Amino acid sequence: MKKIYKLAHISDLHIPYKDRRGFTKRFEDLMQNIQKQNADHLAITGDIIDNACTEDYNRVKEILMKYDFYHPDMLTITIGNHEIFGSPSQHEVYMFPYICKKTNYEEKIRQFYMVFKDIMKSALFPIKNNIFPFYKIVSGKIALIGINSVSRFSLKYNPKGSNGYIEKMNYKNIITVLKLNKLKDYVKVILIHHYFNKEKINKNIIQSLWLASEKQTMKLHNKKILQKAFEKYKIPLVLHGHSHITETYMQNRIKYVNSSGALYPFTESKERSYNLITFSFDKNEKERIKTEKVEI
DSSP: OOOOEEEEEEEEOOOOOOSSSSHHHHHHHHHHHHHTTEEEEEEESSOOOOOHHHHHHHHHHHHHTTTTOOOOTEEEEOHHHHTTTTOTTTTOGHHHHHHHHHHHHHHHHHHHHHTTTTTTTEEOSSSSTTTSEEEETTTTTTTEOOOOOBOBBTTTTTTTTTOBOOHHHHHHHHHHHHHHGGTSSEEEEOOOOOOOOOOOTTTTTTHHHHHHHTTSSSBBBTHHHHHHHHHHTOOOOOOSSSSEEEEEEEEEEEEEEETTTSOOOOOOSOOEEEOOOOOETTTOOOSSEEEEEEOO
């Protein structure tokens, strides 16, 4: 077992097969940077693609293969809202709630699994007939736990498909995984799409205004019950995305890592960056989990 294990975290790539904004080139630049960091594993927390179609998925897989990360022991991906509901057409934004309503939620989750089943070979699925939550053991000491936080369509609570919600059965299944006796000696790391912090509104900061304007369509509705579970089962690290900002923050002794500004940041500076997490298994090391913001 290695004494040092490096995990690169990225999110919200929004790769379209009809790429008119240069996202594919940005993704390649990002992967080159991750290679230079000698990362052992890559975690992606949703919104990998833009339009929930096979062509988008194929483009992402091509690039991951090109940079030699498309292996079960080197890549873990969880689902985001764009994998289920896609993105509104520029000329038919008014149609999007209807499109979300007609989306087959279960079929989109199955599509996600079928696309990435090659890298799911090393994952374990404790809940019968459920893809989420799953977990994957890496380095012999870390359990990466993938959670689906995407809400089903609701005219009141999720009209645009971008909100999150943990349903009762999903919550029960998550608890089942968190308290697995076989995981008690592992460092448990959560991979989830939606964010947990409440952004303070600053009218002079672009991303703050944007999040304030979208606060009813970007939230994880019942995040507090999930956070209490993370605290109860001593989760030290949660990786997420969704807000298109790269940052880290602490809440109740849990470190939350957001790398959703890796490709398409909603910031005035447009600085693209992600987080590199280093796990140390040296007993003499005081800080066992270190995070570093890496600019691209």
